[in-house]
Amino acid sequence: MSTGTLLAIIIxxxxxxxxxxxxxxxxxxxxxxxxRFGPEYERTVEGSDSRLAAERELRxxxxxxxxxxxxxxxxxxxxxxxxxxxxxxxxxxxxxxxAVHDADRLVTSLMHERGYPTEGxxxxxxxxxxxxxxxxxxxxxxHEVEGLSTRSRATTEQLRGAMVHYRAxxxxxxxxxxxxxxxxxT
Numbered sequence: 001m002s003t004g005t006l007l008a009i010i011i012x013x014x015x016x017x018x019x020x021x022x023x024x025x026x027x028x029x030x031x032x033x034x035x036r037f038g039p040e041y042e043r044t045v046e047g048s049d050s051r052l053a054a055e056r057e058l059r060x061x062x063x064x065x066x067x068x069x070x071x072x073x074x075x076x077x078x079x080x081x082x083x084x085x086x087x088x089x090x091x092x093x094x095x096x097x098x099a100v101h102d103a104d105r106l107v108t109s110l111m112h113e114r115g116y117p118t119e120g121x122x123x124x125x126x127x128x129x130x131x132x133x134x135x136x137x138x139x140x141x142x143h144e145v146e147g148l149s150t151r152s153r154a155t156t157e158q159l160r161g162a163m164v165h166y167r168a169x170x171x172x173x174x175x176x177x178x179x180x181x182x183x184x185x186t
Contacts, residue, residue: 040133138168
C-alpha cells in the first residue's frame with residue numbers, strides 16, 4: 001500500500017477518534033454540571049444565549065466558589081443560629097412580617113459567617129448555586145415574598161411560606177453539607 005493510501009485511511013480515523021473524544025469530554029462535563037448545580041443548571045441554560053454559554057457561566061461560578069474560603073461553623077455558632085431560628089419561629093406568631101425580614105437577615109448572616117460574600121442578592125445566588133443549587137428556588141421564593149412584605153403586599157400565608165423557604169437554605173447552610181439539620185416547622 002502506498003503512503004497516500006495509508007494517510008487516506010489513517011487521517012479520517014484519527015479525526016473521528018478526536019471528534020468522539022471531544023464529544024465524550026463535553027458530555028462528561030455537562031453531566032458533572034447538571035449533577036453539581038441541580039435545577040440551577042437548567043435555569044441557567046434557559047436564561048442564556050446558548051448551552052455552551054450557560055456552561056461557561058457555571059464553570060466560572062465553580063472557579064469563583066473554589067477561591068472562597070467556605071468554612072464549617074463551630075458548634076457554638078451552630079447552636080446560636082439554631083436558637084435564633086427558634087426565636088424567629090416564635091416571633092412569626094405575633095409579627096410575621098418582622099420574622100420574615102429577620103429570617104432574611106439571619107440567612108445572610110449565616111452565609112457571611114460560613115464565608116460566602118453577601119454583596120448582593122444575584123451574586124449570592126451565583127455563589128450559593130455551586131453547593132446549594134437544589135435549594136435556590138426556596139431562597140428565590142422567600143426573597144420575593146420578603147420584597148412584597150417590605151411593601152406590605154404579602155399575605156400571612158405567603159409570609160409563612162417564606163419562612164419555610166428560608167428554613168430550607170438555613171438548614172443546608174447550618175448542616176455544612178453533611179446531614180440535614182432538623183428544625184420544627186413554622
